[in-house]
Amino acid sequence: MDMNQYLSMFIDESNDHLQSLNEKMLELEASPEDIGIVQVIFRSAHTLKGMAATMGFEDLAALTHQMENVLDLVRNDKLKMQNFIFDTLFKSLDALEAMVEDITQGGEGKEDVTAIVASLQSIVRGEVPSGDGAASAAKDSASQAAASETPTSKEQVQLDEFQYSILQQSLAAGHRVLYIEVSIREDCQLKAARAYMVFDLLERSGEVVKSHPTVQEIEQEKFDRSFSLYFITEKDPEELRSMILNLSEIEDAKMASIDSDTLSQLAQKLELEEASAALETAPSEAAPVEVDKALVAEKDKPVATKKVVAAPSRTIRVDIERLDVLMNLFSELLIDRVRLEQLATEIKSQELTESVEHMGRVSSDLQNIVMKLRMVAIDTVFNRFPRMVRDLAKSLGKKLDLVITGAETELDRTVIDEIGDPLVHLLRNSVDHGIESIAERIAAGKPETGTVHLRAFHSGNHVFIEIQDDGKGIDRNKILASAIKKGVVTEDESRTMTDEQVYQLLFAAGFSTAEVISDISGRGVGLDVVKSKIASLGGHVAVTSTLGEGTLFSVQLPLTLSIISAMMIRLGSEKYAIPLSSIVETGIIRKEQVRNVHGSKLIPYREAHIPLMSLSRFFDATDYNEDDEEETEIVVIRKGDRLAALAIDSFIGQNEIVIKNLGKYLPQVQGISGATILGDGQVALILDPNALIK
Amino acid sequence: MAEQIKVIVFALGNEEYGIDVDKVRTIERMMPITRVPKTYSFIKGVINLRGVVIPVIDLRGRFNLVESEYTDQTRIIIVAVGDMEVGFIVDAANDVVDLDRDNIDSPPEVVGGVKAKYLDGVAKVGEDRLLIMLNLAEVLNRGEVAHLEQLED
Numbered sequence: 001m002d003m004n005q006y007l008s009m010f011i012d013e014s015n016d017h018l019q020s021l022n023e024k025m026l027e028l029e030a031s032p033e034d035i036g037i038v039q040v041i042f043r044s045a046h047t048l049k050g051m052a053a054t055m056g057f058e059d060l061a062a063l064t065h066q067m068e069n070v071l072d073l074v075r076n077d078k079l080k081m082q083n084f085i086f087d088t089l090f091k092s093l094d095a096l097e098a099m100v101e102d103i104t105q106g107g108e109g110k111e112d113v114t115a116i117v118a119s120l121q122s123i124v125r126g127e128v129p130s131g132d133g134a135a136s137a138a139k140d141s142a143s144q145a146a147a148s149e150t151p152t153s154k155e156q157v158q159l160d161e162f163q164y165s166i167l168q169q170s171l172a173a174g175h176r177v178l179y180i181e182v183s184i185r186e187d188c189q190l191k192a193a194r195a196y197m198v199f200d201l202l203e204r205s206g207e208v209v210k211s212h213p214t215v216q217e218i219e220q221e222k223f224d225r226s227f228s229l230y231f232i233t234e235k236d237p238e239e240l241r242s243m244i245l246n247l248s249e250i251e252d253a254k255m256a257s258i259d260s261d262t263l264s265q266l267a268q269k270l271e272l273e274e275a276s277a278a279l280e281t282a283p284s285e286a287a288p289v290e291v292d293k294a295l296v297a298e299k300d301k302p303v304a305t306k307k308v309v310a311a312p313s314r315t316i317r318v319d320i321e322r323l324d325v326l327m328n329l330f331s332e333l334l335i336d337r338v339r340l341e342q343l344a345t346e347i348k349s350q351e352l353t354e355s356v357e358h359m360g361r362v363s364s365d366l367q368n369i370v371m372k373l374r375m376v377a378i379d380t381v382f383n384r385f386p387r388m389v390r391d392l393a394k395s396l397g398k399k400l401d402l403v404i405t406g407a408e409t410e411l412d413r414t415v416i417d418e419i420g421d422p423l424v425h426l427l428r429n430s431v432d433h434g435i436e437s438i439a440e441r442i443a444a445g446k447p448e449t450g451t452v453h454l455r456a457f458h459s460g461n462h463v464f465i466e467i468q469d470d471g472k473g474i475d476r477n478k479i480l481a482s483a484i485k486k487g488v489v490t491e492d493e494s495r496t497m498t499d500e501q502v503y504q505l506l507f508a509a510g511f512s513t514a515e516v517i518s519d520i521s522g523r524g525v526g527l528d529v530v531k532s533k534i535a536s537l538g539g540h541v542a543v544t545s546t547l548g549e550g551t552l553f554s555v556q557l558p559l560t561l562s563i564i565s566a567m568m569i570r571l572g573s574e575k576y577a578i579p580l581s582s583i584v585e586t587g588i589i590r591k592e593q594v595r596n597v598h599g600s601k602l603i604p605y606r607e608a609h610i611p612l613m614s615l616s617r618f619f620d621a622t623d624y625n626e627d628d629e630e631e632t633e634i635v636v637i638r639k640g641d642r643l644a645a646l647a648i649d650s651f652i653g654q655n656e657i658v659i660k661n662l663g664k665y666l667p668q669v670q671g672i673s674g675a676t677i678l679g680d681g682q683v684a685l686i687l688d689p690n691a692l693i694k
Numbered sequence: 695m696a697e698q699i700k701v702i703v704f705a706l707g708n709e710e711y712g713i714d715v716d717k718v719r720t721i722e723r724m725m726p727i728t729r730v731p732k733t734y735s736f737i738k739g740v741i742n743l744r745g746v747v748i749p750v751i752d753l754r755g756r757f758n759l760v761e762s763e764y765t766d767q768t769r770i771i772i773v774a775v776g777d778m779e780v781g782f783i784v785d786a787a788n789d790v791v792d793l794d795r796d797n798i799d800s801p802p803e804v805v806g807g808v809k810a811k812y813l814d815g816v817a818k819v820g821e822d823r824l825l826i827m828l829n830l831a832e833v834l835n836r837g838e839v840a841h842l843e844q845l846e847d
Contacts, residue, residue: 332745574729619731660747662730662740664778665834670732675740675747683728683742 007103010055012317014100017048021093022387025086029390032081035074042071046224048096057109060099066120067092073124088119090391163210163230167263170232177258178237180244183226188249192221197247205240206233225251230258320413323374327562330370331658334563337363338655338679367563367656374562375410378456378465381420382407385427385454392431399449400435406456411463415557418537419465422530426467426541426553427452429527434471434551444548446470462539463559468552474545476502483508500641503543507531535690538581562659566676566686567635568652571616572624575684577657577676582689584636584643586651591630603645605636610643613692618671624649639693646692659686701817703789703825704771704782706753711784712793712817712825719772719779721787724764741781743772750781756833757812775830791825793817798827 021044028037045068052060067089073079095113103109167177180202184194195218202208211218211229218227233240237255244253337360344356382404389402411419435441435450442448453468480494483505489497507527534541539557558564558581566577567586594612595602601612612634616624626632626647634645657676662669673688701712702721720743727739727750736755740747750770754761767786772779798815814827 328745335745621731663747663749663780665751665780666730666733666737666740666749669730672730672732675728677742677745677747681742682726683740683747685728685730685740 006055010051011100011104013051014048014103017044018093018097018100019383020044021048021096023383025089025093026386026390028081029086035077038071038075038081042068042075043224045071052109057099057103059111059113060096060103060109063092063095063099063113063117066117066124069124070120079123079126085123088116088123090387092116092120164263166209167230167232167258168260171258171260171263175232175234176237177263178231178233178240179228179256179258180231180240181226181228181254182244183251183253185249185251186225188225191223191225192219194247194249195219195223195227198244198250201243201247202229202231202233202240205235205243206231318373323413326370327374330366331563331660333363334367334656334658335677335679335681339681342679371412371559371563372410374413376413376416377407378409378411378416378419378463379407381416381423382454382456384420385423388424389427389431389452392428396432397437398431398435399438400431401449401451402454403451404454409456409458409463411557412559412562414562415463415537418533419555419557422533422555423465423467425527425530426555427454430467430469430471430551430553434469434473436472440472444472458559463557465555465557466552467555468550470550473547473549474503474506474543474551475547479503479505499545500543503545506543507541538579563656564659566655566657568655568657568678568684569633569635569648570650570652571619571621572649574619574621574624575652575678575682576615577655577684577686578635578637578646578689579673579686580654582637582639584638586633586635588631588633589645591632603634605643605645610636610645612645612647615646615648615687618692637689637692639690642693644693646687657684657686697795699793699795701791701793701825701827702771702787703791704769704784704787706757706785707759710823710825712791712827713771713773713830714827715790717773717775717830719774722770722772722781724768724770724783738783741770743781746779748772748779748781750783752783753833754783754785757809773830775834778834780834791819793819793825801826 021041024037024041024044028034028041031037045064049061049064049068052058052064070079070085070089074081074085079085092113095111095116099109099111102111171177182195182198184191188194199208199211199215199218208215209230209232211227213223213227217223237257241253241255244250337356340356341360344353385404386402389400393400430452435452436444436446438448441450451470453466455464455466455468457464476499479502480489480497483489484491484494488505488508494502507530531541534555534557537557539555542554542556543551544554545551565580567580567583569576569578589603589612593603595609601614602609603612614626615621616626626649632647633650634647636643636645659674660676662672662675671688671691672685673691674686675683676686678684700715702715702718704711704713722741722743725741727741729739730737730749736752738750738752738755740749742748752761762785764783765785767788769784769787770781771784771787772781797819798817801810801813801816803810812829812832814829817825817827819825
């Protein structure tokens with residue numbers, strides 16, 4: 001069978017499962033006693049195994065199978081989770097990710113996993129190489145006693161109040177209450193059918209009060225090899241057992257009689273769980289983040305993260321290329337619209353103007369929708385960070401919480417694709433250089449667990465991503481000393497620099513402040529790459545810091561890269577577009593206001609003087625020169641906190657423009673970031689203000 | 695019988711040149727060109743070809759021939775090599791001919807002022823027509839352009 005058509009689906013789903021495995025493992029690490037999470041992990045691993053086996057990726061299936069074995073023991077209370085097991089499972093997840101990545105790249109998904117498989121197997125055998133391992137491997141006698149009484153953990157089947165009272169009444173009436181766990185043979189093809197036969201048989205000799213999974217789920221084959229149920233009958237358990245085993249493809253049926261004592265134990269447990277459930281839900285609705293924090297603080301684990309889970313909405317998967325085509329088609333429509341608007345004003349026909357206006361409204365709605373289609377929640381980038389930070393904190397021997405807020409914030413896909421690596425760098429930087437070691441934190445009178453906040457939010461036409469730590473902050477003098485030593489700035493310059501300017505030195509090429517260079521960050525090649533990457537996305541990074549209290553990196557990004565608002569200007573016969581986001585102000589200056597200082601021109605602006613640049617000279621314009629004019633229109637542009645004025649011929653107006661690239665043949669043109677097509681079909685170039693201000 | 699190819703014929707000065715029809719996307723009349731500053735002089739700028747921005751090169755300039763005024767006959771031939779799309783401004787383009795690959799001979803050192811490295815060969819069409827086949831990959835080679843600029847300086 002040709003599997004290629006399923007491959008992309010397999011990759012997508014595998015990634016989803018791996019992601020949820022990672023998340024759940026982190027949750028489990030925060031609360032290792034929660035068997036419910038183990039169940040979820042187990043199911044994810046099981047599905048992954050099934051898919052991998054179907055697709056013929058044997059290594060992948062084999063490894064998930066071993067993980068499943070370990071998890072199976074855990075969920076059946078036969079094994080307690082502990083650090084060694086977590087580490088091994090996390091390693092397995094890494095290996096799985098590597099395999100899926102390999103498959104994505106067109107490989108076979110082969111990987112040498114014998115070491116991991118061996119350690120998983122040794123865990124299954126109960127050989128756990130740690131101090132408290134022996135105790136848990138041997139299992140405490142109490143739980144063993146419980147296990148002999150009822151075949152498996154009761155957590156699997158939770159009774160509600162009603163079912164509980166039925167069972168109690170049945171016991172009082174002298175009936176038997178049995179807890180039955182039926183497992184079906186692994187090679188069974190029609191599990192649901194077999195399960196049905198078991199139910200059919202049981203219903204003839206008694207009443208099934210409650211089953212796990214539910215009857216509906218069993219009918220839809222949504223269960224592993226086994227299911228369990230509470231059963232009221234008058235028959236002898238052994239007789240029932242042999243009846244069930246007589247059905248074909250049934251591997252085993254475990255029975256346990258339940259007397260009124262065990263039942264009341266169950267009932268107590270039920271009440272407890274309800275109470276704690278009520279406790280958890282009530283405040284978490286009001287202020288989920290704070291509760292999470294509180295929980296995390298209680299647990300005092302090395303790293304624990306939770307985030308607000310958005311309600312799932314119905315979705316379909318769409319090929320990214322189709323969205324790009326849609327975007328292109330739409331941008332052509334936008335050009336035609338502008339053209340029509342021009343024609344309508346020229347022709348001065350009332351009806352034409354009206355319908356063009358209507359079309360304009362529809363197309364701006366359409367534009368919103370098309371842009372939204374390309375929006376992806378930044379969650380897809382953030383979701384790998386908890387795991388990364390956990391590993392990082394462990395390897396550095398630090399304790400820290402990563403608190404993520406605003407993971408649902410949406411950004412254009414093109415930005416999402418690019419922003420991951422810079423954020424990884426900034427986070428690593430915060431964990432490595434920002435957060436102090438445990439000893440230092442205690443000495444500074446801070447809680448030993450550090451906190452790193454990762455926030456995303458919208459503001460105007462921009463998205464902000466902030467990374468804030470409560471670490472030691474940036475030492476201005478240390479940076480300056482290092483910068484002077486490396487010749488990045490001179491001593492004279494350093495005295496007049498503002499704090500913000502000093503912090504920006506961190507982003508200078510070849511700069512590293514860490515005294516001890518670690519392999520995590522601090523090779524001095526990180527932050528300058530971060531800065532240029534973010535700049536290439538049309539954004540910038542700001543740093544604020546308080547010594548001893550922490551540092552905040554704030555990344556500002558445009559919402560989208562494909563359609564921007566721009567000011568159209570004229571330079572003689574040529575038209576150019578200047579992105580509105582970098583324009584501070586427009587104005588007119590008279591010739592006598594321009595001063596010549598050392599060969600460069602300055603104009604007064606607010607309280608200061610800013611350089612006046614001749615756009616016509618910069619671009620060698622042939623038919624315009626502002627020197628011929630008494631008054632010149634200017635555009636004040638900004639790059640970071642530096643300003644400059646551009647002398648231009650005249651303003652045309654503000655427009656929404658679609659950004660196009662200049663074609664592959666042209667080399668990077670200085671001062672030009674791209675092109676756009678105007679309403680009259682002509683091409684106008686888009687200025688790159690960042691390149692104009694040096 | 696050797697392999698037959700179709701060739702678009704265009705004129706540059708007194709010579710006739712050919713480009714394999716598979717490489718040609720369309721042939722356009724002259725249209726408004728937006729100048730791109732700070733680039734090579736033979737890159738005349740960019741055009742809007744049905745929503746796509748495409749750079750155009752004056753082939754005369756590219757081959758260091760004297761550039762001439764554009765006329766009614768001037769055409770822009772849009773060629774695609776790999777994922778690169780470029781327009782060539784030529785004096786005229788008005789013929790398509792079938793060629794036998796066997797009839798293409800290796801080019802002499804210089805033909806009509808164009809260096810041999812830009813050429814794939816010279817083909818004989820009929821009795822007295824010579825067609826110079828362009829080597830597009832070489833013509834669009836940017837590294838070579840940079841070198842050429844240095845020589846001019």
